[in-house]
Amino acid sequence: MTTYEFYINKDFDFCCTRSDNPNFVSKNIAAIQKLEYLTQPTIGKARITNRNMIIETPRGSLTLINYREMQDAKVDPYLEKLIFKIKQELPKAQKKKHGKKPVRNKKIAGVAVVGTLALVALVNTIREKEKLQATSIIEDLENDFTQNTNALLMNGLRQGYSYSYKDNTVKVEPDTNMTQMENNLVEISNQDANLSDDTAVAYLDFEDERYSITGEYAYDLYYDSVKPYAEKWGLPSNLMTGILTQETAGNYANLMQVEFNVWKDQILTVYNFNEEKYEKVVLTENPQNYDSDIICITRQDLENPKTNISVGCILFRQSLSYMNYHIGAGIQCYNYGYGNMQQVLDYTAKMTGISKQEILADQTNLDFMNYTNIVNDQGDSNYLMHVLRYVENIEDGIDIQYINRDGEIDNLHVTILPNSKKM
């Protein structure tokens, strides 16, 4: 099973690396979305050590390194809520484990010696009751485990040891996380090289068909409907109309070919650029299972063209985040999906000698389009070109808004032209 590590780097970016490709680092929104994806729809086991939170889900095993730092640093409001939610999963797992036992009033009383994880849970409940008064108690208890853990554990913490938690036990081991994190930082700084380059131009084998019968039909019917939703989600209207044209050209009710079953019950966090806030959206047949702050969209809702377009935009942003905001790869990913694109990128890296991280850091590197055919019968291997042919004013390039590390709205840009436009 793939393991993922989440941590905050020295620039206070929230980062994610995966065991099968430690050189590829997702950051900030992409990392949060990765965390969200991995923790949906269920969390199998959640375990908390002094520094780390270890979570096993059907989609992988993940470790939040120094999770308290993530909460204290207030990296992202949603991240805080997500960690809180994960902590809430502990009682569910415990109830499931002990669910068949009878419940009896044994009238227990006295002073208890409490394990660390139980203590954190008890203190969290106290915190609900007396937030202000409990602050000092929480700090004392969480920083000083002398009542519950022995001096060796404390010494280990001070001397750079870490704790792993398995089968209800804690093991004290030398801390290797910091070394690994330092190595990751080198990769991150390299990755930062090119996120937004106004001069980025690439060429592919396609011809402009914006003014073909199909293009005219789709633009006439849907461009005005696409525009407000594309702007809302920080995307160019011409690109999203190009995707709609390629998907259905307006000939089917499911305009953006949203695969409800693929995305069902995954909570997606997406930035609303109109209202300048994050929104949570889920495709579900059971809206009653979700909090009121989550926008629930049912299969029936997708029959509304505007809703369908809006969801298509949200899913495209998800594809972009999977591809580390590489615009070309994000477009292909909308059709191919995350798993297939990973295969294509792995193969491309092998064939070109350029790492996946480097490919995705360069908006003009479209080498992966030479290898999309390694995935058989899984989609349209030329989807990127098929979309680009319908993008109006393609020579002006594609601009996509995103939230940068300072929390400000920034711009990604690439121009992808037909080969025929090469000088």
Next chain:
Amino acid sequence: MVKCMLTITIDQKQYEYIDSILYEGKTYVALSDSDDITICEYTIKQDQVILHAIDDTLFSSVKEAMHLS
């Protein structure tokens, strides 16, 4: 070094933490031993977790609130 993190020990008997809630202004914890589950009120004073016995009526209410029925 090995130590159990979910264990709550009282009078040399070990229980496993299940859940804790705030209910009508007081905090309660559900514990399990090898045979059954029980609930008691708890407070934290001077860095000590103190468990308090509760009467059967309150026990039923808290049990329901914890969805342990």
